[in-house]
Amino acid sequence: MDYSKMKIPRHVGIVVDGNGRWAESDGKIRSYGHKVGAENLEKLSRYILKETGVEVLSVYVFSTENFKRSTEEVDYLMNLFTKKFKSDAKIYKKENIKVVFSGRREPLKEEVLKTIDEITEMTKNNTGGILNFCLNYGGHSEIVDATLKIHQDLIKGIIKEEEVNESLYEHYLYQDLPPIDFLIRTSGESRISNFMLWQASYAEFYFPTTYFPDFNEKEFDKAIIEYNKRDRRFGGIDYDKKNS
Numbered sequence: 528m529d530y531s532k533m534k535i536p537r538h539v540g541i542v543v544d545g546n547g548r549w550a551e552s553d554g555k556i557r558s559y560g561h562k563v564g565a566e567n568l569e570k571l572s573r574y575i576l577k578e579t580g581v582e583v584l585s586v587y588v589f590s591t592e593n594f595k596r597s598t599e600e601v602d603y604l605m606n607l608f609t610k611k612f613k614s615d616a617k618i619y620k621k622e623n624i625k626v627v628f629s630g631r632r633e634p635l636k637e638e639v640l641k642t643i644d645e646i647t648e649m650t651k652n653n654t655g656g657i658l659n660f661c662l663n664y665g666g667h668s669e670i671v672d673a674t675l676k677i678h679q680d681l682i683k684g685i686i687k688e689e690e691v692n693e694s695l696y697e698h699y700l701y702q703d704l705p706p707i708d709f710l711i712r713t714s715g716e717s718r719i720s721n722f723m724l725w726q727a728s729y730a731e732f733y734f735p736t737t738y739f740p741d742f743n744e745k746e747f748d749k750a751i752i753e754y755n756k757r758d759r760r761f762g763g764i765d766y767d768k769k770n771s
C-alpha cells in the first residue's frame with residue numbers, strides 16, 4: 528500500500544489477542560499459537576516501523592493479570608520471551624529499531640530480565656522507530672508507580688508541588704512516549720484490558736476479528752485505511768466540517 532498518501536498514526540498500540548484460539552481452532556495446543564504469534568509479531572513490527580511511517584509501536588504481550596493463567600502456560604510464555612529476545616536482538620539492532628519495555632520487573636525471573644536488559648542495551652542508540660514491549664504491564668500499576676516516583680521526588684525536593692501537572696506526570700510513566708493515536712485489539716474482543724490507560728485517552732479504537740497469528744501486513748494496511756476514515760477532534764468540534 529502507498530503510505531505516502533495516508534494519514535499515519537505516530538504511535539500505534541496493539542493488544543495481542545487470539546493466539547490460543549487460533550491454535551485450538553486448528554486442533555493444536557495453545558502454546559503453538561503463542562509461538563506463531565511471536566514470529567508474526569517480529570515480522571509485523573518491522574513492517575510497521577520500517578515501511579509505514581509509524582514512529583512508535585507498543586505491543587501488549589503479557590499483562591500483570593496474565594500471571595493468573597496456568598503455570599504451564601506462564602512458563603511457556605516466559606521461555607518464549609527469553610528465547611525470542613535473545614534471537615531477535617540482532618535483528619532489531621540491524622534494523623535500527625530501539626526496543627524498550629514497560630511494566631514491573633517483579634516477579635519476572637532473572638533469565639527473562641537478563642534478556643530484556645540485553646536487548647534494551649543493544650538497541651538503545653537506534654533511531655529508526657521504537658518498539659515498546661508491554662510485559663508484566665498494567666495500566667493501573669503504571670499510574671500507581673508513577674505516583675510513587677513523583678511522591679519520592681517531592682520529598683527529595685527534586686520537584687515542587689506546583690510543578691505537578693499532566694505533562695510532568697507523563698515523564699514519570701514507564702516510558703516517555705507520545706500518546707497512542709491508534710489502538711488495535713485483534714480477535715474480536717472489544718476491551719482495553721488495562722492497556723496504556725493514560726496514553727490511550729484519545730486513541731481511535733479498532734477491533735478486527737482476525738486472530739493475532741493471522742494479523743499480517745495486509746491486515747495492518749486495512750487497519751490504516753479504517754484509521755483514515757476517522758475524524759479526530761480531541762474533544763473539540765470541527766467547525767469547518769459542521770458548516771460545510
Ligand code: FPP
Binds near residue numbers: 543549588607
Ligand atoms: C493473549 O491472549 C496473549 C498473550 C497472553 C500472549 C501474547 C504473546 C505473544 C504473541 C508472544 C510474544 C512474543 C514475544 C517475543 C514478545 P491469547 O493469545 O492467549 O489468546 P486467547 O484469547 O485466544 O486465549
